[in-house]
Amino acid sequence: MIQKNVPLKDYTYTKIGGNADYLAIPKSVEELAKAVEFAQKNNLPWMVLGNGSNVLIQDGGIEGLVILTTSLTNMTIENYTITVQAGAPIIEVSQAARDFSLSGLEFACGIPGSVGGAIYMNAGAYGGEIKDVCTYVTVLTSEGKIEKLSADQLGFDYRTSLVPDKNWIVLEVEFELEPGDQTVIKAKMDELTYLRESKQPLEYPSCGSVFKRPPGHFAGKLIQDSDLQGVQIGGAQVSLKHAGFIINKGDATAKDYLNLVHHVQKTVKEKFGVELEKEVRVIGRA
Ligand SMILES: Cc1cc2nc3c(=O)[nH]c(=O)nc-3n(C[C@H](O)[C@H](O)[C@H](O)COP(=O)(O)OP(=O)(O)OC[C@H]3O[C@@H](n4cnc5c(N)ncnc54)[C@H](O)[C@@H]3O)c2cc1C
Structure with a gap:
């Protein structure tokens, strides 16, 4: 195994x-x-x-x-509640909600993470966030105990939760949704998919938005206004389509990626005095 x-x-x-x-x-x-x-x-x-x-x-x-966790994907839907294991793609949960005429997860229809990753990050898009619809999270604690926690015990905040601090493994999540009109739900998801596909460089490997939104600013706009789009280090490039994305043009190493991240942070800081904080989690040995 x-x-x-x-x-x-x-x-x-x-x-x-x-x-x-x-x-x-x-x-x-x-x-x-x-x-x-x-x-x-x-x-x-x-x-x-x-x-x-x-x-x-x-x-x-x-x-x-x-x-x-990608093999842990069981999902059940009862009334307005979806109970799903942590490895299920949040996109599929959003689609299942639509198929059962349940509203609340439309915002997640293009977020390519798993349910567990979405909880860890309090993932969100287009005005919606995981914390708005999550009611319970079952975790494996670092002491080896399985505990069912209510959402308010998760400490959700902008792109964070208590999951890393507590060293929890998210096992299963409950989402509480609202009954809706399937045509309206589908139309919303189609609109968000169109927005995503027209604005994001989905044809290249990336990690989505590299930086968190700094208070009072948009990271992409600051990067664009710093003339950084198209700047490339090794195989990593600041996307020409969406300045908040760094794409892998084919043979990028993590070193290329991180050197470019630091270059962007330094340039934006010099130009606008704003610190860009990474949203992407950098892990492993250099
Ligand atoms: C093209 C693209 C578009 C994106 N758009 C958005 C967007 O609109 N909004 C948004 O919020 N994010 C977006 N993202 C980022 C990403 O999809 C989300 O942050 C997502 O929630 C990460 O989930 P994951 O399963 O991929 O996590 P991973 O990348 O696998 O892991 C991220 C962190 O979560 C932890 N983790 C994962 N699963 C568990 C678990 N079961 N228990 C405990 N910890 C766990 C990992 O240890 C790691 O530290 C985008 C990414 C890409 C590539």
């Missing part, structure tokens, strides 16, 4: 990243708990990866065990 020395670029949206010393892809919560036990027994650090759409894994790979 546990593989050794596995390239992680196959599991990330940037198509960048060195090897995991060990990789587990559990098919059940029991297997996931066993993978954590394996790491603890062997004194290995461990971390969870969902869809790999908000991580930049460094070229030296990841020490210890990476637990990939």
